[in-house]
Structures are given as C-alpha cells and as structure tokens.
Amino acid sequence: MNTLNEKRTILIIDGYHLLHKGYYGTLKRKKLATNREGVPINAIYTFVAKINQLVKKNNYYSIIVTLDMDEGCWRRELYPEYKAKRKETPEDLVPQKQIIREFLTAANIPWYEMPRYEADDIIGTINRIALKLDYDVHILSNDKDIFQLVGERTTVITNSSKDDEHILIDHEKVVEKFGCHPSQVADIKALMGDPSDNIKGVRYLHYAQAIDLLNKYGNIDNIFEHIDEINKNISKRLNESKELILTNKKITTIQDRLPIGRVNLKPIRVNWYGLSKFLKKQKMWAYVADVEKMASESRNKNPKVNKIKNEHISKEK
Numbered sequence: 001m002n003t004l005n006e007k008r009t010i011l012i013i014d015g016y017h018l019l020h021k022g023y024y025g026t027l028k029r030k031k032l033a034t035n036r037e038g039v040p041i042n043a044i045y046t047f048v049a050k051i052n053q054l055v056k057k058n059n060y061y062s063i064i065v066t067l068d069m070d071e072g073c074w075r076r077e078l079y080p081e082y083k084a085k086r087k088e089t090p091e092d093l094v095p096q097k098q099i100i101r102e103f104l105t106a107a108n109i110p111w112y113e114m115p116r117y118e119a120d121d122i123i124g125t126i127n128r129i130a131l132k133l134d135y136d137v138h139i140l141s142n143d144k145d146i147f148q149l150v151g152e153r154t155t156v157i158t159n160s161s162k163d164d165e166h167i168l169i170d171h172e173k174v175v176e177k178f179g180c181h182p183s184q185v186a187d188i189k190a191l192m193g194d195p196s197d198n199i200k201g202v203r204y205l206h207y208a209q210a211i212d213l214l215n216k217y218g219n220i221d222n223i224f225e226h227i228d229e230i231n232k233n234i235s236k237r238l239n240e241s242k243e244l245i246l247t248n249k250k251i252t253t254i255q256d257r258l259p260i261g262r263v264n265l266k267p268i269r270v271n272w273y274g275l276s277k278f279l280k281k282q283k284m285w286a287y288v289a290d291v292e293k294m295a296s297e298s299r300n301k302n303p304k305v306n307k308i309k310n311e312h313i314s315k316e317k
Contacts, residue, residue: 010130010265011060012123014141015047015067015111019100021142022046023093035099035282040092044099048279048287051109055270056294061135062265064126065104065111066119070097074116075251082251085198099282106278108271110264117258120145124256127154129263138168147174148185148254179211187220190248199248202241209234220249272298 023043026032032042054063070089076082089097104111112122123139127149130137137154139146146156147169156169174182191210193201202210213230217223224242227235238245272295279288 008061008134009059009136009138010126011054011063012126012130012137012139013063013065014119014123014139014143014146015065015100015104016097016119017141017143018050019043019047019093019096022050023090023096033284035284039095039099041096041099041282041284043093043096044103044282045284045286047100048103048284051103051107052287052290052294055268058268060138061267063109063268064264065109066122066126067097067101067111067113068119069113069115069117072116073118075118077116079199079247079251081198083197103275103278106271106274108269108274112260112263114258114260117255121255121258122260124149124254125258125260126263128256130265133265135265144177145185145189145252145254147178148182150174150182179207180214184214184219186249186252186254187214189252190220190245193248194252197251199251200244201248202237202245205234205237220245270294270298 020043022045025046026042029042032040033045035041051063054060073082101111103109112126113119114122120141120143123141123146127137127139131151131153135153138157139149139154140157142158150156150169150171152171157166158169169177171182174180174185178185178188180188188210189199191202191205191213192207193199213223213234217226223230223238227238230238272291276288276291276295279285279291
C-alpha cells in the first residue's frame, strides 16, 4: 500500500532547476535532439522523462511545477545587484522554457508563475497553503534558500544520485549544513551574504560569530534589540552594516502569501491524449510508446474517466 498517497503528500517542483539540470546534463552528447522547427529540445527530453518517472512511481498525491517568468523581480528592484553575476540564459535554452509550459499544459500538470516573483516565492505560498490543508510537502529543488521552508511536514529533495535515489533534507540536515535551524536560514544569509546571488555580507564577521549570535538571540531583529549586550567590535560591524543586513533579510526571505489564486491540489490525472499529442508534435518519439502504455493502464483503472481522451491516442498512431 502506498504510504505517501495515504498521507496525501504533495510534490512541488522548481521547474527551472529541473530544466537547467537537463540542459547542462546533455550538452556533451554528440547530437542534441530537435523538434520539427529545428529548435533544440535536449532540456525538454530530460524534463519530460523526470515528470513521467514521477507519475509512474505514483508516490505523490499531486505534482505541481513552479516557474520563473524572467520579467523583472522584486528582489532586484530592492537590490539592483541581486544575481548580477549570473550567466545569461543560453540562447538555445530560451525557447525550451516556453515549450515546457506547453508540455505541462498538455499533460494537465498544474504549474504556476507570477510576474515580479521567483519560483521560490510561489513554492513558499503553495507550501503554506498545502500545510494548512493538512498535506505533507516535498519540494524538489537545489536552491538552498528553500531550506528555510523545511519543517515537520515539509522536506526538500535535493541532488539525485546516479541511482536516482533522492537526498531528503530535513531539519537535522539543515542544521548540519548551516549550523542553524531552518527558520534562521534567511538570517544567516543576511549576515554572511551569498556569493551565488551576489549578496554581500557583513565585512569581517566570521560564520561562527554569526551562528553564535543567532543561537543566543534567534533572529536579526532580536540581535539589534540587544546590540548593547554584544561584543563592541562585533556590534560596531553590525551597526555599520545595519541597512545592508535588513535589506539582505528581506531579499533572502521567501514570500509565502502571493495572490496566485486557487491552487490545484487535486490528485494527479494526466491528460494522456494531450501528452501524446505534444510528444508527437515535438518529435519526441522515444516516449510515445511508454506514454501510450501508461494511458492504457490508466484507462483500465479508471475506464469512465479516461475513456474519451485516451481513445484519441490510438487513433493518432
């Protein structure tokens, strides 16, 4: 019996993390797959493979994908240097971002995006809603900012091994990696900065000193409320960087109350007809037979629900 389904566990996927992983993981191949228009779809192939694999394993009650819109960001409005040193998106990956949206829509996999906000904020919002509705949550992402969402019922899935065994990040592993609790991840990054996001930290403040402050005072606000109790050299550095620290805390804190509308937390119900049609349109023949097999299995399990849609698949052969 499937224990994850019994618990109604939701999987939230950082879509661009998965897409980039597929893109860079296939660059060394001698020949990259293209669709009918000649557009490379190497990243799409691995993305679709992962989603199909997750559906087949049937470990989740629902699967939701979140995406960035690449149209401005409130964090960059607050701090123009945010992620300024990141490489530009490779030219041949840009069109694949839109194709991913077509795939998710065709397959009936719920996906969400919102102007000015990053996927992290959408993940935070969906996580809060899901927990409130008594779901457990798994989040597939390599972004360490997401670790701040880890809790009793929220687990982050990070790098997969060669055997595709997921590494689960729980409260204990967050403490191992950061030296602080999940609720303090944004605080430690506010103090120390984050080179990957081009966020500057407090000059000459050591990591051990920052952890000691958080262990004693809990968070940034309490540190400044008790600034007079802190070692003079350290308190001087903190006061000199107060504006920087407070800005960093806003930037590093994941938003969880975005007005994204009603979130689809219904059980997975793939549109096999739509998925098959998409695969054939993109010349992704490698997956067609497998999808039609899954369609047949789904039709046998739910004959009334799937009868009409799945009949179309065989007609298109």
